[in-house]
Amino acid sequence: MSLFEKAAITGIGETAHGRGLQQGSALSLQMQASLAAIADAGLSPRDIDGVVAMATGAAVAEDFITNFGIPDLRFSATTPMGGASCVAAIQAAAAAVSSGICRHVLLPIGRTGYSGTRIGARVHEMPQFRTIGEFELPLGNIAPAQIYAPMARRHMELYGTTSRQFAEIAVTTRRHAILNGNAAMTRELTIEDHQASRMIADPFRLFDCSLESDGGAAVVVSSADAARDLRQPRVLVMGVAEGHPDSPSVITQRPDMLRIGLAKAAPRAFTMAGVTPADIQVAEIYDCFTYVVLRQLEELGFCAHGEGGAFVENGALGLAGRLPVNTHGGLLSQAHLAGMNHIVELVRQLRGQGAAAQVEGATLGLVTGYGDMGDGSVAIMRRA
Amino acid sequence: MAHDWAAASGRGVVHSWTVCHHPFHMGFKAQSPYVLLTVELDEGVRAMGQLRGLDPARLRLGLRVVVDFEREGDGPVLPIFRPASG
Numbered sequence: 001m002s003l004f005e006k007a008a009i010t011g012i013g014e015t016a017h018g019r020g021l022q023q024g025s026a027l028s029l030q031m032q033a034s035l036a037a038i039a040d041a042g043l044s045p046r047d048i049d050g051v052v053a054m055a056t057g058a059a060v061a062e063d064f065i066t067n068f069g070i071p072d073l074r075f076s077a078t079t080p081m082g083g084a085s086c087v088a089a090i091q092a093a094a095a096a097v098s099s100g101i102c103r104h105v106l107l108p109i110g111r112t113g114y115s116g117t118r119i120g121a122r123v124h125e126m127p128q129f130r131t132i133g134e135f136e137l138p139l140g141n142i143a144p145a146q147i148y149a150p151m152a153r154r155h156m157e158l159y160g161t162t163s164r165q166f167a168e169i170a171v172t173t174r175r176h177a178i179l180n181g182n183a184a185m186t187r188e189l190t191i192e193d194h195q196a197s198r199m200i201a202d203p204f205r206l207f208d209c210s211l212e213s214d215g216g217a218a219v220v221v222s223s224a225d226a227a228r229d230l231r232q233p234r235v236l237v238m239g240v241a242e243g244h245p246d247s248p249s250v251i252t253q254r255p256d257m258l259r260i261g262l263a264k265a266a267p268r269a270f271t272m273a274g275v276t277p278a279d280i281q282v283a284e285i286y287d288c289f290t291y292v293v294l295r296q297l298e299e300l301g302f303c304a305h306g307e308g309g310a311f312v313e314n315g316a317l318g319l320a321g322r323l324p325v326n327t328h329g330g331l332l333s334q335a336h337l338a339g340m341n342h343i344v345e346l347v348r349q350l351r352g353q354g355a356a357a358q359v360e361g362a363t364l365g366l367v368t369g370y371g372d373m374g375d376g377s378v379a380i381m382r383r384a
Numbered sequence: 385m386a387h388d389w390a391a392a393s394g395r396g397v398v399h400s401w402t403v404c405h406h407p408f409h410m411g412f413k414a415q416s417p418y419v420l421l422t423v424e425l426d427e428g429v430r431a432m433g434q435l436r437g438l439d440p441a442r443l444r445l446g447l448r449v450v451v452d453f454e455r456e457g458d459g460p461v462l463p464i465f466r467p468a469s470g
Contacts, residue, residue: 140434153402154445204402253429
């Protein structure tokens with residue numbers, strides 16, 4: 001049985017995004033965002049009968065039973081794949097609602113990545129990090145920027161990809177954050193600003209790196225049938241998949257260093273959805289680093305391997321470009337919520353609620369997740 | 385899956401690298417910027433180590449390197465790589 005159009009995203013919610021906003025704990029932030037998403041769907045908190053709590057988000061399913069008075073939570077799970085978790089959770093939730101286990105699954109996240117536990121510090125607590133921790137950390141390979149940089153450098157050496165092409169992604173994403181209005185970064189960025197920013201881990205400059213921010217976001221995944229009676233236009237999940245790279249925990253040992261989990265997930269999702277990359281009108285692409293966007297565009301089939309640099313040039317990812325990407329400002333300029341904000345934005349776009357950042361006439365799009373050294377997830381959706 | 389231990393020659397080629405400017409840990413502040421090399425050893429597996437004896441601007445894929453070992457004070461013995469001569 002395929003998950004094709006068995007589930008819909010029925011509610012979206014988020015808090016204000018920023019750095020040091022003093023809006024509450026990571027738990028409080030995801031409660032606030034969850035209540036907003038549940039109200040957006042036209043549901044009551046007690047209607048939630050499934051929760052996929054995020055391993056990165058400081059809450060467990062029990063917190064929602066307690067705080068929302070959920071009388072009978074029938075489904076709980078986690079999808080511990082770092083930044084790929086949120087989109088992978090759509091797959092878990094779709095499987096649960098389509099099999100009748102439950103009807104409305106809440107996917108919440110809240111983080112105080114700026115004022116609380118810094119996101120960069122989280123890596124060292126993950127079991128996935130043990131091998132790097134033993135063999136590479138003592139050499140100075142400590143932070144995600146350093147761990148991912150050799151992939152970007154190899155792409156540059158093999159294909160002639162340039163830092164200015166990475167800058168195109170950062171600049172376009174910033175422009176979208178400003179249009180969105182609810183974003184940590186509010187000042188315009190130019191390619192020259194990017195090129196002048198300090199080097200973090202070559203080839204990554206400061207503006208190639210995502211934010212650490214405070215905020216919350218949540219979505220509700222409902223069975224496609226249950227979604228018919230709710231408040232918002234239905235946004236159906238047409239295709240969804242997760243994938244894990246070979247040598248998942250150590251990039252250094254990966255047979256093809258550039259190959260990521262999305263390479264396995266993307267064909268599954270497109271086949272399930274019955275569409276091709278040419279049908280995608282808007283794409284929210286996980287952007288922990290600029291290069292990671294470029295590489296995923298290749299694996300998704302928007303361009304050939306090695307041609308991601310040329311693909312993103314000349315504002316191609318802007319609202320009027322060939323493929324509008326990260327119309328909310330992404331992790332680079334809106335907020336680091338492990339990509340839950342990417343799901344919120346895709347649904348907003350497909351409903352036609354994108355306001356100043358709306359992609360004209362968009363009714364079909366996709367969202368990706370990327371995390372824990374290269375796990376991948378992707379969901380393709382359309383407005384019914 | 386069958387496996388066995390084998391002694392590596394310590395020789396290989398540059399597979400990729402990064403030049404680390406921002407110290408993410410105080411212990412690496414004094415030596416920043418430092419270069420982390422990913423080396424494909426002649427035996428097939430890859431290893432990581434800091435670069436010695438070459439301007440990082442001269443790095444390229446496929447450059448032949450050889451391992452050496454360093455110990456600073458009471459710290460652990462760590463692998464480093466230098467350009468292979470000849």
